[in-house]
Amino acid sequence: PNWGFTDLQKDKNGTGEQNNAPLRKLMMEVTAAIREMDKKHIVIIEGNGWGNNYNGVLPPWDNNMVLSFHKYWNFNDDASIKHIIDYRDKYNIPVWLGETGENSNVWFTDAIHLLEKNNIGWAWWPLKKLGNNNPLQVRNNPAYEQVQRYWRNDGPKPDAATAYKGLMELANATNIKANIVHHDVIDAMIRQPSTNQTKAFVANRLNKSLNIDATGYDFGRNGYAYFDTDTANYHVTTGKRTAGNRGNIYRNDGVDIQKAATADSYFVSDIEDGEWLQYTINVSAKGNYNLAVLASAEKDGGKVSVLNGDAMLVKDVTVPATGNTEKWQLLKIGKVYLNKGENKLRILATKGGFNLAQVQLSK
Structure with a gap:
């Protein structure tokens, strides 16, 4: 509740409060009032500092109580929840992550993996709102x-x-029927915490030709479905605000995406050295296929390589300057050999500085 602490001027959220006596007294009185009417249901408490400061609040005063805390914008390592686990172990009290979210899919996956590894349940903020970093978008x-x-x-x-x-x-x-469903967020929260396996974003079936939007890279973790150098906001730990998707639109991974200025479409932007995107493709017949990408670059210097899984197919094709972010050019990469059935095509920026709108394959 962020209430009842000593220094309101220097410690506005009670993160440094060492006493919390008024808060403990209030919560004990509220619990007593609840128990006059209800002796069965769980009572959930939160300390100051967004539920992370329990100095002077514990030990518990009820035998059916849960300790709740919040977690935002910090590293998802054991150290980030050690204080909560210590409370659980010392007082034999269940703990619950009552609120978290507001970050990238990378952060979501890592946070949920950390919590479930330590047998901590969680609730997300929020299910839906304006913006793309939640399961449903208003x-x-x-x-x-x-x-x-x-x-x-x-x-x-x-x-x-x-x-x-x-x-x-x-x-x-806000009616759920009118919401935009972000399947990438749902996948990051439900499937990815327990697996490194990737899934196709859409069903890509290659017979004679296939055009794939660059933003349609696979579902999956960073380093497996794609690789991006800046993937989440960790400013509580690092003191520096960073972004996953710099465009903050369409998908919530580390990949940077922008909306086209003149069309209702999106493209991958701000591609840096070493970053890559993977596309799962089902091929009807093995053989050589012509590969091209729709690219733009303000300056010369970009280079593209293509892999199928870890196998290099084409290396270091130069991306010429087009002079403008949204002045697109079809860049012919060359012929690539694809197996019948599932292929994991990766577009690698061996040298960044360009943008991608589409991947095209044809016989």
């Missing part, structure tokens, strides 16, 4: 965007009718 609308710009001091005050229209459309958009 669609925004132009009228509400005007309200948001006004709140940010980035636009004029909308009239009452516009504000009302925006808020009502936003309320209707």
Whole structure:
């Protein structure tokens, strides 16, 4: 609750509070009132500092109690939850991660793996909201965007009718039937914590020809379905805010994605040295196929290599400058041999500095 601590000026969230006596007293009184009516249900408590400061709050005062905490923007290592596990072991009290989220799929997968490895249950913040880093996304609308710009001091005050229209459309958009389902987030939370296996983002079947959106790389962990150098926000640990997807749109992995300015489509941007994307393709007949990519680059210097799994097929094809991020050029990579059945085609930036919109294969 972030309440009842000593130094409100220097310690606004109670992270450094050493006493917490008023908070303990309040929670004991609330528990007693609950137990007058209900002796069966679990009582969940949270300390100050977003549920992480239990100095002076424990030991427990009820035999059916759970300790809850929050976890955001820090490393997903044993040290990050050691204090909670220590409380659990010392007082023989169940612990529960009552709130977490607001990060990339990489962070989600690692956090859930860490928690479940240590037999800690979890709840996510939130199921749905504006933005792409949650299982369900609420669609925004132009009228509400005007309200948001006004709140940010980035636009004029909308009239009452516009504000009302925006808020009502936003309320209707919270209906689950109107939400955007982010299957990549769901996969990262449910499947990926227990496996390094990858899955196709869409069913790619190659008969004579196939065009794959660059953003349609496989579901899976960083280093298995793709590789990106900056994958999550760890600013609580590092003191520096970083991003996974710099464009903060379409998917929530480490891969940087932007929306095209002139079309309702997306492309992979800000590709750096050593980064790669994997596409699972089912091929109807083995043989050589022509491979090309739709690429853009403001400057010369980029180089593309192509692998099937770990086997190099084509190495260091130069990506010429197109002069603009969204001035696209079809770059012919050459012929690649693909096996019948499943292939794991990887597009590797041996030298970055370019963008990808599409991968094209043809006989």
